[in-house]
Amino acid sequence: MNRRSSLQSKENIKKAALEAFSKYGYGGASMKMIAHEAGMSVGGLYLYFKNKEELYLFLIKEKLDEFSKTAENAFKIINDPVEAIVRYINISIEYAKKHKEFIITQSKEHGFTFGMEIKKKFFEEQKALILRIIKKGIENGIFKPFEPVEVAKVIMGLIRGFIISIVINPENIFDAKYCTDVILKGLLKEN
Amino acid sequence: MNRRSSLQSKENIKKAALEAFSKYGYGGASMKMIAHEAGMSVGGLYLYFKNKEELYLFLIKEKLDEFSKTAENAFKIINDPVEAIVRYINISIEYAKKHKEFIITQSKEHGFTFGMEIKKKFFEEQKALILRIIKKGIENGIFKPFEPVEVAKVIMGLIRGFIISIVINPENIFDAKYCTDVILKGLLKEN
DNA sequence: AATTCACATGAACAGACGTTCATCATTACA
DNA sequence: TGTAATGATGAACGTCTGTTCATGTGAATT
Structure with a gap:
């Protein structure tokens, strides 16, 4: 899937990341699970944020x-x-x-x-x-x-x-x- | 180094682990660094505790x-x-x-x-x-x-x-x- | 219709992780 | 002195991690 609105994607990532970090902490939350929860691929995350930190x-x-x-x-x-x-x-x-x-x-x-x-x-x-x-x-x-x-x-x-x-x-x-x-x-x- | 008292070793591990977990959290503290801080090898930890958890x-x-x-x-x-x-x-x-x-x-x-x-x-x-x-x-x-x-x-x-x-x-x-x-x-x- | 561009993919990579285990060293006891 | 027993080692293994990148896709522009 592609050609979603960039804004919506970033919003999805933020929501997914907040949930993951809250539940599992920084070390416990993986980029893979954040991506999955945001409904996109791991690589996609790096289009919106330089890295996990x-x-x-x-x-x-x-x-x-x-x-x-x-x-x-x-x-x-x-x-x-x-x-x-x-x-x-x-x-x-x-x-x-x-x-x-x-x-x-x-x-x-x-x-x-x-x-x-x-x-x-x-x-x-x-x-x-x-x-x-x-x-x-x-x-x-x-x-x-x-x-x-x-x-x-x-x-x-x-x-x-x-x-x-x-x-x-x-x-x-x-x-x-x-x-x-x-x-x-x-x-x-x-x- | 070996043939230390078992009691002393366990005490060392506990102290090192407490420090590491406190500083870096569960995910952030590694068994390797706990072992190092306790002055022993990684394998040694597993003589006293079944696992990290x-x-x-x-x-x-x-x-x-x-x-x-x-x-x-x-x-x-x-x-x-x-x-x-x-x-x-x-x-x-x-x-x-x-x-x-x-x-x-x-x-x-x-x-x-x-x-x-x-x-x-x-x-x-x-x-x-x-x-x-x-x-x-x-x-x-x-x-x-x-x-x-x-x-x-x-x-x-x-x-x-x-x-x-x-x-x-x-x-x-x-x-x-x-x-x-x-x-x-x-x-x-x-x- | 051709080209460009933003958005997205996921296999691949290098490194770190927890855990195991064959091996060794020192002591205690026979 | 020989033999268990105890305490310790650290390379090796499999798994998971964050990150990269060559590749793909659909919409917009020409």
Whole structure:
């Protein structure tokens, strides 16, 4: 079969590759199986991506950008820090549910040397975003006067854990509501 | 070189394998490099482990058991729920720092079909442990009357995130104190 | 109708992989 | 000293990998 639209073919490859990398990791996913899943030959892949590594990095970058845009857009219309935090957690969870295993794949294969700069940059951006929310909340007197940077780290950690939990325990997904409840109100009854 | 103690050789292999799997993942770590790092030949590995898969599963099981024992022992002498939660988080973090990347390796390679039963069992046990603490705290009137099961999930998620954060951002490790502060006291100033 | 061009193929290649096994070296015991 | 037994070797094997490339095909252009 040939003479398909070039755009469609690339889209097919991306979809197949994302699935394969997510399921089997970088080493475990073979170019042959990606090609097969994309409905084309091995050679065809190399018309669209220089090699396996480039294909992998392309996917990482695409997904991270996707998330960044969604998150930033959401905050353009939110002023309340509480709502912002709740919203950010919800966006993160939706994203995680959508991309499941691939998220973990990203943070592991090849001992982080792989696409490290891209990921580092992404995490820095996200931390800055949360930090802005926290600072605002503290300034407004809504949040307790914790150290903002440390709180931002904790929130990021919580979200990461949330995402990992979804991937590890997909049959036991927990509601974001409880998550936000705990960080906002705290476990203790009285201070 | 030969006629080493069998025990020492096995120990060398375990150490080398843990390092290799942690750095490069299951697919990325080769038997040749494990053998080399252990100071022996490839064939030698097969005197102690049936194959690569068995070696990998052995390591997973060993590390999880190690952690379970540490956690359980700690709680034998603690009655205060607050102290117990703080302690559990600290133990988890210490463990994570010690084994870094291997923890992530465990939750990913081969799409979870790998050693899944072992991990599932481990997580169930840990959740039960946390649940016990939370329930006690609520019964004693120390914790807010949240849904205990959901809170346990959130706590587990937080810890997982903490661990992942340590691995992703080793140069930016955050203090466990802030973590426990946030979950115990909450962000909001007034309810 | 002839030519060009984008898209696609899959056998072929070199290298790496996990695993096996005939062989060897050292120790323990007879 | 001779004989098992234990621990270790690494070349060899078959399989799979990522990548290349000579070849093919159908649509668009001339």
